[in-house]
Amino acid sequence: MPDWFKRSKSPEVPEGAFVKCTGCNAILVTKDFERDNKVCPRCAYHHPLSANERIAMLTDEDSFVEFGNDIAATDPLTFPGYAQKLTAGHSEETGRNDGLVTGRASINSRPVVLAISDFQWGRLAGTMGSVFGEKFAVAADVALAENRPLITFCASGGARMQEGLVSLMQMAKTSHAVAKLRDANIPYIVVLTHPSTGGAVASYASLGDVIYAEPGATVALSGERVAAQAQTHKVPANYRTAEFALEHGMIDRVVHRRDIQSYITRTLLFMQSPSK
Numbered sequence: 001m002p003d004w005f006k007r008s009k010s011p012e013v014p015e016g017a018f019v020k021c022t023g024c025n026a027i028l029v030t031k032d033f034e035r036d037n038k039v040c041p042r043c044a045y046h047h048p049l050s051a052n053e054r055i056a057m058l059t060d061e062d063s064f065v066e067f068g069n070d071i072a073a074t075d076p077l078t079f080p081g082y083a084q085k086l087t088a089g090h091s092e093e094t095g096r097n098d099g100l101v102t103g104r105a106s107i108n109s110r111p112v113v114l115a116i117s118d119f120q121w122g123r124l125a126g127t128m129g130s131v132f133g134e135k136f137a138v139a140a141d142v143a144l145a146e147n148r149p150l151i152t153f154c155a156s157g158g159a160r161m162q163e164g165l166v167s168l169m170q171m172a173k174t175s176h177a178v179a180k181l182r183d184a185n186i187p188y189i190v191v192l193t194h195p196s197t198g199g200a201v202a203s204y205a206s207l208g209d210v211i212y213a214e215p216g217a218t219v220a221l222s223g224e225r226v227a228a229q230a231q232t233h234k235v236p237a238n239y240r241t242a243e244f245a246l247e248h249g250m251i252d253r254v255v256h257r258r259d260i261q262s263y264i265t266r267t268l269l270f271m272q273s274p275s276k
């Protein structure tokens with residue numbers, strides 16, 4: 001066979017150079033995908049972000065200073081497999097004690113306190129246990145003491161069943177923390193991301209002065225399976241989405257990820273401007 005007829009070797013494609021969109025299966029260049037904060041340029045599917053990625057996207061460079069990482073979780077029910085998940089979460093490269101990340105930061109030079117859920121941490125689905133609740137309450141206390149707005153990004157499977165009743169108590173605890181901010185006229189902004197469900201939506205994540213959500217995010221009290229079991233009449237196919245929540249007045253706006261920093265900044269400008 002002549003040389004020119006042999007199939008030429010395809011050029012080497014470095015591993016991880018491309019990613020496939022979950023929404024439309026388009027093949028995207030990883031570098032562009034990350035530059036776009038993991039939103040597909042074709043179908044606008046918002047892929048999950050870690051807490052660190054959200055902080056990088058949202059805050060002024062090097063302004064984030066974390067706190068609350070010294071609170072340790074217990075395993076009050078000795079729930080099977082829970083201790084291992086906690087250990088796995090601790091040993092992740094984040095070195096964090098929980099799926100809620102709290103700290104001080106600035107957004108377009110405006111000082112804020114952040115409380116950001118990391119859905120992946122310990123494979124615990126951003127659920128709310130005792131450490132989550134305490135970190136949220138501490139974040140609200142810092143916001144109160146320093147007169148900084150509190151901004152939370154929710155991505156949560158709800159209350160952490162491995163802590164039983166203790167996790168349900170966090171709903172009251174976080175709601176009380178928000179009430180203290182409200183009494184002191186400290187702005188509290190919520191951004192619901194996929195998925196925002198269960199005890200989180202039934203407490204702190206529904207109490208924002210302003211509530212934004214990412215497009216297509218699941219926003220619902222119960223997961224799909226439980227919802228299906230409980231349904232006694234037909235519901236619209238999209239009733240567990242951010243868009244449905246917007247249509248029914250539960251949230252204020254669905255905001256594309258690239259615009260969220262500017263929305264938060266403008267909201268703070270509005271809420272913190274001196275009254276006439």
Ligand SMILES: [Zn+2]
Nearest residue numbers: 021024040043
């Ligand atoms: Zn896509």
